[in-house]
Amino acid sequence: RIVYASSTAVYGNAAPPYREDAPLHPLNPYGESKKRVDEFAMDFAKKNTGVTVVGLRYCNVYGPRENHKGDRASMIYQLARQMAKQNPRIFKDSEQKRDYIYVKDVVRANLLAMAVEESCVVNCGFGKATSFNDIVRILNGTLGTDRSPEYIDNPYADRYQAYTECDMARAKEKLGFVPEFDIEKGIADYYASGFLA
Numbered sequence: 001r002i003v004y005a006s007s008t009a010v011y012g013n014a015a016p017p018y019r020e021d022a023p024l025h026p027l028n029p030y031g032e033s034k035k036r037v038d039e040f041a042m043d044f045a046k047k048n049t050g051v052t053v054v055g056l057r058y059c060n061v062y063g064p065r066e067n068h069k070g071d072r073a074s075m076i077y078q079l080a081r082q083m084a085k086q087n088p089r090i091f092k093d094s095e096q097k098r099d100y101i102y103v104k105d106v107v108r109a110n111l112l113a114m115a116v117e118e119s120c121v122v123n124c125g126f127g128k129a130t131s132f133n134d135i136v137r138i139l140n141g142t143l144g145t146d147r148s149p150e151y152i153d154n155p156y157a158d159r160y161q162a163y164t165e166c167d168m169a170r171a172k173e174k175l176g177f178v179p180e181f182d183i184e185k186g187i188a189d190y191y192a193s194g195f196l197a
Helices: 029-047 067-072 075-083 103-113 132-143 169-175 183-192
Strands: 002-007 053-058 089-091 097-099 120-124 129-131 150-152
Touching (some): 002 029, 029 120, 075 132, 103 120, 103 183, 120 169
Parallel strands (some): 002 053, 053 120, 089 150
Antiparallel strands (some): 097 129
C-alpha cells in the first residue's frame, strides 16, 4: 500500500468546489509537480494491480508543530503570530477564501487511506471555505485581541488561488472520511495545544 501527499494546488484557477475529476489548471511549478505525481501514481497503480495507491490532495493544512515551515506555514499560524504583536497585513480586500483542514483530521484521513482496497486520488479538505477576514475575526476571539487588518497589494495575483474549496464526496465514498474540525473548532484546539500563541 502507498499513501502519498498531493495538493489542491493542482486545480489552480478551476472553479470551486474542486472535484477530483475536473480539469486541472495548476498556476505554478508546485501545482504542476503535484499534477505529475498524481498522473504517475495512478499509472503505476494500473500497471501494478497488487499495490493500492491513494493520493490525498491536501488543502491548507494547519495545526500544532507547523512553525518549522516559517513563511510556508498556514495563514492561520502566520496571522496569529502577527496579531500577537500588531495588526495583521493581508492582501486586499482579504475576501480571498481558503478551505482549511486541521492536522488531526489529516492524520485520520491518512489512517483511513491505509485501509482502502481501490487506488484513487481524493481531496483532503474540510469542504467549506473561510475568508482571511473571517480568520482574523476568529483569531481575535481566540487570542483575546482586537486587531484590524491592514490591506496590501497582492504581488502574486497572476498565480494566486483566490478561492479554494473541496468537494469532499469522493473522500467520503472511497475512504469513509468526513472531517470533524470546522475552522472554529480547529483553531480552538490549536490554541489549546500551546503552539499557536
